[in-house]
Amino acid sequence: MNQTNASIGGPAVATAPSGTPVAGHATPAQSTPSFSPLYQQIKAFILQSLQAGEWKPGESIPSEMDLATRFRVSQGTVRKAVDELAADNLLVRRQGKGTFVATHAEVLVQYRFLKLIPDAGDSSSEGPAEREIIDCKRLRASSDVAKALALRAGDPVWQVRRVLSFAGRPTILEDLWLPGVPFKGLTAERLSDYHGPMYALFETEFGVRMVRATEKIRAVLPDAAQRLLLKVGHDTPLLSVERIAFTYNDAPMEMRRGLYLTDTHHYRNELN
Amino acid sequence: MNQTNASIGGPAVATAPSGTPVAGHATPAQSTPSFSPLYQQIKAFILQSLQAGEWKPGESIPSEMDLATRFRVSQGTVRKAVDELAADNLLVRRQGKGTFVATHAEVLVQYRFLKLIPDAGDSSSEGPAEREIIDCKRLRASSDVAKALALRAGDPVWQVRRVLSFAGRPTILEDLWLPGVPFKGLTAERLSDYHGPMYALFETEFGVRMVRATEKIRAVLPDAAQRLLLKVGHDTPLLSVERIAFTYNDAPMEMRRGLYLTDTHHYRNELN
DNA sequence: CAGTGGTCTAGACCACTGG
DNA sequence: CAGTGGTCTAGACCACTGC
Numbered sequence: 001m002n003q004t005n006a007s008i009g010g011p012a013v014a015t016a017p018s019g020t021p022v023a024g025h026a027t028p029a030q031s032t033p034s035f036s037p038l039y040q041q042i043k044a045f046i047l048q049s050l051q052a053g054e055w056k057p058g059e060s061i062p063s064e065m066d067l068a069t070r071f072r073v074s075q076g077t078v079r080k081a082v083d084e085l086a087a088d089n090l091l092v093r094r095q096g097k098g099t100f101v102a103t104h105a106e107v108l109v110q111y112r113f114l115k116l117i118p119d120a121g122d123s124s125s126e127g128p129a130e131r132e133i134i135d136c137k138r139l140r141a142s143s144d145v146a147k148a149l150a151l152r153a154g155d156p157v158w159q160v161r162r163v164l165s166f167a168g169r170p171t172i173l174e175d176l177w178l179p180g181v182p183f184k185g186l187t188a189e190r191l192s193d194y195h196g197p198m199y200a201l202f203e204t205e206f207g208v209r210m211v212r213a214t215e216k217i218r219a220v221l222p223d224a225a226q227r228l229l230l231k232v233g234h235d236t237p238l239l240s241v242e243r244i245a246f247t248y249n250d251a252p253m254e255m256r257r258g259l260y261l262t263d264t265h266h267y268r269n270e271l272n
Numbered sequence: 273m274n275q276t277n278a279s280i281g282g283p284a285v286a287t288a289p290s291g292t293p294v295a296g297h298a299t300p301a302q303s304t305p306s307f308s309p310l311y312q313q314i315k316a317f318i319l320q321s322l323q324a325g326e327w328k329p330g331e332s333i334p335s336e337m338d339l340a341t342r343f344r345v346s347q348g349t350v351r352k353a354v355d356e357l358a359a360d361n362l363l364v365r366r367q368g369k370g371t372f373v374a375t376h377a378e379v380l381v382q383y384r385f386l387k388l389i390p391d392a393g394d395s396s397s398e399g400p401a402e403r404e405i406i407d408c409k410r411l412r413a414s415s416d417v418a419k420a421l422a423l424r425a426g427d428p429v430w431q432v433r434r435v436l437s438f439a440g441r442p443t444i445l446e447d448l449w450l451p452g453v454p455f456k457g458l459t460a461e462r463l464s465d466y467h468g469p470m471y472a473l474f475e476t477e478f479g480v481r482m483v484r485a486t487e488k489i490r491a492v493l494p495d496a497a498q499r500l501l502l503k504v505g506h507d508t509p510l511l512s513v514e515r516i517a518f519t520y521n522d523a524p525m526e527m528r529r530g531l532y533l534t535d536t537h538h539y540r541n542e543l544n
Numbered sequence: 545c546a547g548t549g550g551t552c553t554a555g556a557c558c559a560c561t562g563g
Numbered sequence: 564c565a566g567t568g569g570t571c572t573a574g575a576c577c578a579c580t581g582c
Binding site for chain 1: 359360361384385387484485486487488489490491492493507509510511515517532534538539540541542543544
């Protein structure tokens with residue numbers, strides 16, 4: 001069977017999960033516009049399942065053969081779909097074991113989004129940061145925050161402020177805003193008590209997995225409150241890192257503003 | 273023919289270009305340690321040809337079928353090799369036309385390594401930057417520069433200083449160091465006269481293609497000389513962006529230190 | 545029209561994991 | 564050992580480009 005832009009699902013596809021794109025199979029007259037390759041449709045289906053939480057972070061997804069028979073497609077086609085999702089860091093392949101939903105809870109990919117590393121030595125040499133939650137309160141979204149989180153101004157949001165220290169030295173001051181609804185029940189205690197990356201907590205406690213993020217970086221001088229928390233003078237320049245993190249459907253789920261002290265650390269970036 | 277870790281090249285491969293990895297073919301006794309998949313070997317070969325300048329930036333490389341027959345391998349195997357190189361931005365595929373060596377001279381990928389963009393409007397709205405070469409001189413590498421460029425201290429290097437302005441406003445001050453040998457014949461005039469990205473000039477004039485780079489970012493305050501060139505006060509924090517750019521074989525070919533004014537622009541980064 | 549990359553198949557064997 | 568992902572093949576047809 002070759003392709004002439006068929007669709008997965010189609011007739012007699014009892015085992016295919018719900019929500020599968022359907023259309024004629026086996027060389028349907030190509031009159032209909034805007035077809036997409038089978039592997040793209042499979043990719044979309046997997047994405048949808050991830051979004052719906054059918055396969056949770058850390059769990060394995062069905063095997064390639066399994067998916068191939070479900071979609072009445074060859075293994076290679078499923079493979080290409082999974083390959084691309086793995087390249088996007090949404091899935092992780094493990095030979096001999098299976099394909100797993102990526103998670104921030106794994107040691108190897110922890111702090112994947114934190115690019116501040118010590119000037120000398122590898123980033124693991126200094127060990128994990130000491131964390132202190134300064135504040136965690138519920139308030140109404142300002143227009144800035146609302147815009148960033150795709151909410152309406154006045155919608156409930158959480159605001160968290162915390163300081164990260166390395167070797168007892170305050171180095172990062174972060175303010176972050178989270179939409180109220182998905183993060184219902186957030187408290188300073190839950191944040192303090194959890195040991196591990198904050199994004200891992202979001203996954204396990206609130207079912208929110210951060211998939212990608214964008215950052216806007218500037219150089220700034222600290223105001224009085226910031227100087228106090230970071231214990232620096234008024235002429236210490238800081239890196240301002242404004243991040244918006246997105247979950248599966250490209251829905252913004254966090255806005256974060258970090259101030260980084262860069263006298264002993266630097267923000268590392270790889271250009272490709 | 274299936275694989276049991278054969279090698280490309282092998283017997284009777286007259287058309288295969290020079291330097292092809294060679295070993296037994298068709299299921300060689302797998303006693304030898306450390307085999308690599310065929311597609312990896314092909315990838316390595318292509319990489320080597322790029323490095324050697326056999327296919328220049330902008331030119332097309334042989335077709336998949338061509339490479340497949342050369343290496344006595346199926347099209348799919350070549351495909352996987354090319355796919356990965358395209359994912360690394362070393363090659364660009366164009367359906368119906370061929371596969372091309374990536375170049376900084378293309379409009380679409382120009383300024384791929386410049387992440388400073390205006391706060392409002394898209395990055396193309398402000399048009400290209402006005403460039404002024406402040407200085408271009410030959411000197412001996414300091415230990416810092418030597419280390420970054422994998423040279424010995426005292427080896428000849430070029431040092432270039434320039435200012436980029438947007439809408440008449442000085443915004444970027446860059447110092448960059450280039451190894452003396454590959455960039456023999458560099459002058460301030462050649463830099464000034466060229467219209468287009470500097471990395472495009474490096475490709476066409478010196479045969480050096482920058483493939484990837486790493487950046488270390490800090491917040492700093494300018495010294496007197498820097499304040500003058502950027503026309504800012506002593507309390508204006510700046511982004512310090514220290515870049516090392518690499519050519520094909522991961523050989524460092526440029527060290528650059530940029531100072532970015534971030535009151536109307538910001539450094540944009542995508543986290544995946 | 546021929547030539548290119550893009551999608552897809554069916555089947556093979558390899559390498560790795562775990563029971 | 565069975566099950567998983569990883570590599571490879573030979574051949575098919577599609578979509579796009581340019582002559």
